[in-house]
Amino acid sequence: MDTLDWNDLRYLLAVARSGSAAGAARALGVSHATALRRIQALEQVVGSPLFDRLQTGYALTESGRRFVAMGEAFERALLDTRREIEGQATELAGTIRFTTTDSLGYSLMPDILAAFRARYPGITVEMKVTNARLDLERREADVMLRVTDAPPPSWVGRRLVRLDAALYAAPAYLDGREPRSLESLDWLMPNSPLGQGAVAEWLRSRIGGARVAASADSFLVLRRLAERGLGAVVLPRFLARQRRLVWLEDVPEDLSVPLWLLTHPDLRHAGRVQAFMEHVAQAIRAACATPEAPAPDDARAWAAGGVASAASAGRSPDPGSGFGPAMP
Template sequence: MHIPSDWNDLRVVLAVFREGSLSGAARALGVRHSTVFRRLDAIEKKMGVRLFERFRDGYAPTPAGETAAASAARLEDEVLTLERKLSGQDLKPAGTVRVTTTDTLSAILMRHLVSMRVSHPEIRLEIVTSNTVADLTRREADVAIRPTPAPSDLLVGRRVADIAHAVYGSDAYLTGYGDKDLSAHDWIGLDDTLASTVIARWMRENIRMARISCRVDALPALRDAADAGFGLAVLPCYVGDSAPGLRRFAAKALSEPRSAVWLLTHDDLKHTARIRAFMDFIAKALASERNLLEGRRPRALR
């Protein structure tokens, strides 16, 4: 049996193993479905062993495939560690910084990135907007700007600001129904994909018996549903106070839930010049938004 010495061959095997299909592996590798098919076929012929059984609903590894994928995963860890350590030796603030943030924080971030570009013209930015937490250990991003009560111990960075929350409704809804007790209102709920968020936990603890008029799977949709008049919604103040059609149910932000904006990177990258320059600049920029993030800019109440 010929053992593959090409890291790219092992990447294909590992992608098919993790995704369980050619289409999933193709997305992960950023290539065409047909390319993965040809590459895997060539790898199996070169090795002289079948690595995956083909089924209608996907690809299942053979014992040889499991062994190859396990070795590929170990090698991947070594390669990624080497990349991070070498990147950490950069001395000049130049090159690409890949930043991941959420669909709600990206609007705040974008207000400051032009100034970042002016200050550091040799730094190229790649912005990934996703509510899925990127794996910084695997270099899915260099920097993460995330709302979270507590980040992973594997990452380093700084807490930029607290995030306050409040209850919001549209002008029309609050005019007609604003004098009810919270539990008597219609509410906009979150689906299971957001069940672990601080908003979902607050709703479970405080309005268990409330009427849920609809459920959504993203905070922009939660804001839009409240704006349309479906009922009340708990939103981060930087989302609710920025929406022209929404007003707070009460003047003060809620004492709970609370979260925070964290600016994070991997320990191996923290001394890289371009990462340090980006994080220093954005930390100051986001600190200038602290009043909005911490709920000190409410719109006029109903």
């Protein structure tokens, strides 16, 4: 058998993980034809088919599984060595691979990154904005800002604040509707992965058999749909700040979830990672102390009218910053 190199194994792992040559091509940033050609060349080198080509995608053969195991072991060793070397670097320069959700990336990170860039011009922040959890072990990210009740125990970091949520709708959607109950409204629902948490489960039980107008896997999309008057929505309260949305009801405080800033243990002593995490943590904790803009008059009018009214709850509509207390 001719000699294999890491590039051969990269293509093998990419096809195995995505289940197709097209998926591997997207993951590696190459053409579909290139991915096909590299897999075919690899099979010629090893002298055995590595995949069964099925209508549903690529399935590993026994030989393929053995080479994938070898490739994953090599990948882990390579990444471990790279992290150890980078974790010893103390200079404030280089690249940080940073991942967060679309709502946090859009609403909080631009101002935070602008201030960070002004302070540390030698550090480049490479952002991966996704609602899916990335794998720090495989170096898909160096630093992660995520809402979670249970961060992986192998990662290290800080629990920053708790994120509160509430129910909202646009004034135009509520205009002319008799305040009755949440079940009488049309709803914009979070779907996977946002639809798997405790808040989404509470909302489904709270609205019963209400009509669902649309669903999305992005709070930014759900907010925009709500602003266009398609229905009511549950949002993290920081996303509704200074938006012309009517507060309907708070999600119970015991369902608020922690916001974590995490990194791999091998990188926690790297100078650029320490600087970045300290900057982000301080900025987010400062944001949690920023007062909420007053609710618009129509929000007060609707709340006074009846649906889960603020008056009946003994509080004003949507108080606070949208963040719970900062964590120690």
